[in-house]
Amino acid sequence: MLRRPRRNRKNDVIRAQHRETNIHTDHLIYPLFVVDGNQERSEVKSLPGQFRLPLNDLLKEVESCMELGVRCFDLFPAVDESLKDADATYSYHDDNFYLHYIRALKERFPEAVVMTDVAMDPYSSDGHDGVVKDGKILNDPTLEVLGKMSVAQAQAGADIIGPSDMMDGRVEHIRMVLDDAGFSDVSIMSYTAKYASAYYGPFRDALDSAPKFGDKKTYQMDPANQGEALLEAEIDYAEGADYLMVKPALCYLDVIHLLKENFPVPIAAYNVSGEYAMLKAAAANGWIDYEWAMREMLLSIKRAGADVILTYFAKEFAQMQKDGRL
Ligand code: PBG
Numbered sequence: 083m084l085r086r087p088r089r090n091r092k093n094d095v096i097r098a099q100h101r102e103t104n105i106h107t108d109h110l111i112y113p114l115f116v117v118d119g120n121q122e123r124s125e126v127k128s129l130p131g132q133f134r135l136p137l138n139d140l141l142k143e144v145e146s147c148m149e150l151g152v153r154c155f156d157l158f159p160a161v162d163e164s165l166k167d168a169d170a171t172y173s174y175h176d177d178n179f180y181l182h183y184i185r186a187l188k189e190r191f192p193e194a195v196v197m198t199d200v201a202m203d204p205y206s207s208d209g210h211d212g213v214v215k216d217g218k219i220l221n222d223p224t225l226e227v228l229g230k231m232s233v234a235q236a237q238a239g240a241d242i243i244g245p246s247d248m249m250d251g252r253v254e255h256i257r258m259v260l261d262d263a264g265f266s267d268v269s270i271m272s273y274t275a276k277y278a279s280a281y282y283g284p285f286r287d288a289l290d291s292a293p294k295f296g297d298k299k300t301y302q303m304d305p306a307n308q309g310e311a312l313l314e315a316e317i318d319y320a321e322g323a324d325y326l327m328v329k330p331a332l333c334y335l336d337v338i339h340l341l342k343e344n345f346p347v348p349i350a351a352y353n354v355s356g357e358y359a360m361l362k363a364a365a366a367n368g369w370i371d372y373e374w375a376m377r378e379m380l381l382s383i384k385r386a387g388a389d390v391i392l393t394y395f396a397k398e399f400a401q402m403q404k405d406g407r408l
Contacts, residue, residue: 103385105377107151107403111197111350112396115288116140117160118179128284129355130362132394134160137183141190143397148194150400156197156244156392157184160289161204169213170205170227174234181238188239197242197271198235200228200256209293211247211301219300224249229259236265244327246273248301253321271350272323275311275337278302281330281356288355311337312344319345325390330354332379335386342387351388353379358394373402 091097115126117134126132135143144155159180165172172178184196201211202224212219213227224247232243243260245252253272260268278299286292303310315326326345328338329352342349361379365372376395383391393399402408 103381105380105384105391105399105403107396107400108153109384109388109390110152110396110399111154111156111390111392112147112152113156113158113392113394114140114143115158115160116180116183118162126284126288128287128359129394130359130366131398132288132358134288137179137186140183140187144187144191144194147397147400148191150397150404152396152400153193154195154197154242154390155187156199157187158199158285158289159204163290166205166207168207170202170231173202173205173227174230178234181234184235184238184240195241196239197244198238198240200231200235200243200245200252201247202227203247203291203293204289206291208295209291211298212249217295221249221251225252225255228252229255232256233259233263233265236260236263236268240268242269242271242324244271244273246276246329248273248276248298248303250317251321253318253323257322269324270322271325271327272318272321273329273352274314274318274323274326275328275334275341276302277305277330277334279305279330279333279354279356281333281354284355284359305333308337308340311340315341315345319347323347325350327352327392328388330357331383331388331391332357335382338383338386338388342389348389349387350390350392351383351386353383353391353393353395355394373407377402377408 115134117136119136121136123139124134187196203209203211208214210219212224253270318326325348326341327350328334331351331353338351361375364370
């Protein structure tokens with residue numbers, strides 16, 4: 083036998099020599115949930131190991147992540163029901179605790195990169211990502227709200243704005259209002275191909291942000307479609323998005339690959355809450371090797387073409403890597 087591929091797998095040194103895909107903590111963004119300061123830190127039931135953090139706990143968490151080499155954080159606010167309204171006005175209100183936390187975080191750790199979420203759902207009494215009228219999600223009036231939210235977050239010190247709403251034209255609108263307000267350095271990571279997915283369930287538990295009626299299928303994409311992702315990507319690219327994101331990650335590796343092959347900007351993938359929860363649940367039952375499976379998941383996302391991965395595994399992965407348990 084002249085060709086024996088197994089020779090190139092015979093020990094770890096040789097395997098490592100030609101390993102095509104490696105994950106570094108620089109490639110990871112850690113999503114963190116935050117709550118108003120008068121509340122205690124609480125664990126999200128469907129996301130074991132993930133907490134809603136008041137400010138002090140947030141700062142502690144960021145500090146320990148930074149020591150492990152995780153330096154980019156995506157913050158999501160869990161907003162009290164009494165502050166929600168139809169137009170999500172709390173999202174850009176001066177007293178908004180989320181904006182205050184961004185400011186405090188950047189003050190304490192100027193070298194940390196803060197990504198923020200731009201969408202109405204955590205602040206909306208309807209639980210939708212857009213303004214609702216007669217049971218419909220209105221596109222253009224929503225852009226106004228997203229613009230105000232983006233500017234407020236940029237003023238607070240956000241480095242990257244993450245519009246996660248899937249309204250048409252929002253990247254261009256946000257780019258324009260940011261530039262007009264003097265924030266031409268603030269980046270936009272657009273949720274470009276965001277699918278209407280069952281895998282967001284635990285996230286909606288974390289923020290208590292599930293839609294109060296209907297679903298999100300008139301704005302989030304149909305899981306059956308790949309071509310539409312190209313259209314969304316062309317639009318976001320033309321509108322000035324600095325990164326294009328695919329979400330969720332695991333069921334959409336083909337879409338990650340497609341965008342990577344076709345667009346000369348960094349591609350991000352969101353390894354979402356349901357993907358994390360499935361692995362945690364299987365591991366808690368002793369049905370799967372947790373760390374091995376986690377690494378395999380992250381590798382598959384990277385191998386498909388993601389440059390950066392938003393993942394709830396970020397800190398644990400960094401710890402595993404530091405301890406040499408990979
Ligand atoms: C909504 C938003 C969602 C997530 C991030 N931003 C859920 C949704 O569209 O309902 C999901 C993230 C996750 O599941 O980890 N703007």
